[in-house]
Amino acid sequence: MLINQTAVLPERVVILGSRGFVGRATVDLLRDRGIPLLTITSDEIDLSVAGAGDKLAERLLPGDAVLLLSALTPDKGRDIATAQKNLRIGEAVAAALIARPVAHVVYFSSDAVYGFDTTQISESTAVAPTDCYGGMHLMRELMLKSVVKAPLAILRCTAVYGAGDTHNSYGPNRFRRQAYKEGRIPLGGQGEETRDHIYIHDVAHLVLEVLMHKSAGLLNLASGCSITFWDLATKIAEAAGKPVEIAPSPRGAPITYRHFDVTGTMKAFPAFVFTPLDRGLAEARAAELG
């Protein structure tokens, strides 16, 4: 559950991980709103190496809101080494926040902290990560909880889609590119799994809401509308404007389902309106393919 503290603009937002998919969209939105920003890229401070915490602390001010987006995403690896590197990033940020406390911290976590035993996820769902990536995010959440005295918001985000995504994970963005480049969308099994996909525009706006309200607590970032990969591929194929083959494959893993109860978002930000999937897909297609 998220508790909103105020409704004022932060003095400055420090964004760690500003060059990623979510980072770029958030930077654009915050700049558009005239919010002072400090973006710190890995070229400036490599948060995964020794001494990074001290360097980061030097850049922080007491009135800052720190948005931690930096993470090696699953497409870079779900192995132990990648998780360890991500944990070092978390450790460096925690060290910086101990040395130089700030006014607000927002951690961009992942729905990978949840397992698949519970198919309808809400903020009250128990965590049960099934791989190193999910475990890493949970550990980073705990690191920040243990050191941050200011309001701390943890945002557990489901799969994000939209133009400009660099991850190319199994889902809307990869399907769209495959449909146009290859005329073929390969599916795992018959694409029976249900997943939630949230539009990048909505993610950035929810991050903005959290920053503007100095929110504290836990919020899942999801649209509340799940769809099977088969239906998703069908939507994308039908919108491609050319014949696209949807190619099932022999099933290798058990079918899993995931749905989100997003009443937590409705209560935290009653006026927020989610972008419907069809419109988000159309906007992404137009932005990326013209």
Place this chain on the structure above:
Amino acid sequence: MLDPKVAFVGMTHLGLNSAVAGAGRGFSMVCFDTDVALIERLNAGIMPVVEPDLDALAAKHRDRLTFTADPAYLRTCDVVYVAPDVATDDQGGSDLSVLDRLLSLAFDCARDDAVIVVLSQVPPGYSRAHQRPGRHLIYQVETLIFGQAVARALNPERTIIGVASPNDPLPAAYKAYLDGHGNPPLLTMRYESAELAKISINCCLVASVSVANTLAELCAKIGADWSEIVPALKLDRRIGPYSYLTPGLGISGGNLERDLATLVRFADERGTHAGVVRAWIDNSRYAKDWALRTLHQVVLDLVKQPCIAVLGLAYKQDTHSTKNSPSLALIGSLGPFDVAVYDPVVPATAAPHPQVRAASSELDCMRGADALVIMTSWGQFKTLAPAAIKAALRGDVVIDPHRVLDPAAVRAAGLRYFTLGTS
């Protein structure tokens, strides 16, 4: 003893309704409370709670009711009930301090041979821990239902009695008083069993409602109608005609929440499995937000500057109570929007909204609104004509979780109708 004199200590919902029902059954009742102002209002005929038939029954049997703040009256009584409502917090925890104080007062002020009866809801272990040597202490399970308090107190379906030693006969005065309520079956058991019996009853009710909520939601997703299924279940002897199978907006009112919290606490302390109880609590939390989810889906995400009309603020019909009311929970999540409310009993000031409009009637409430949401099943709402609703609304959405209105008639009037248990 055929005509015992009986006192009730604590003139809140439970004590007042029980005492008035005792008068209705022909007994002379002492109605005691330490709140002098409350006693003055009661003596003036002003009832502090809303219950069907309460005012009329109290007026009819006024000569048998002695409202007093003087504890000396307790010495004249053969049976002294201690029956204040036990307040609960948001987590269902009980505040027993008022009960403790009044029970101590009853022991001190009543005769040594008087029977002291705790009627308030207490956790297992309370009665034995408060027993005094040489005194009669009994725990009687209260069966109050908001909106039916008088009827159930006049005609209890059974009376569950907790005593120190179940093999001992009940005191004559106490038994005469119980038998004077239509000779209900008397179930005598040890204190701890009676204390847990109340929790057990409520757990069975919550389990049934959770089943109904779970299946009603699925009905709406697959084209079934829960209302068509319920009669089939009620004809099953293992389920029964009076089973709680109406889907709802989560448990509310405070009492069920308290029992679930007590059960979870005891299970945690004693190391017994309570996973299913936690699942009921989670189901209730989810069910409570059905109207909010529906409202977002069909109005709030689609209409700019929407206006919402909410009928009903009480947690259910025929009561003034708003404890854990789904209506107030909904309104609390509509902060940025225009909201109008109307409840026959509860004032609009109870609504947690910065600029709620207090309507003077049902139609005034819905005038110009994009959606009508009926959150409490007040009987008078059933008489609303769909055509009048259609004419009053700006939009065409009616959200009626409890199916107060006739779905077919509402749809025939050209309105979009949303209820629990069907799509």
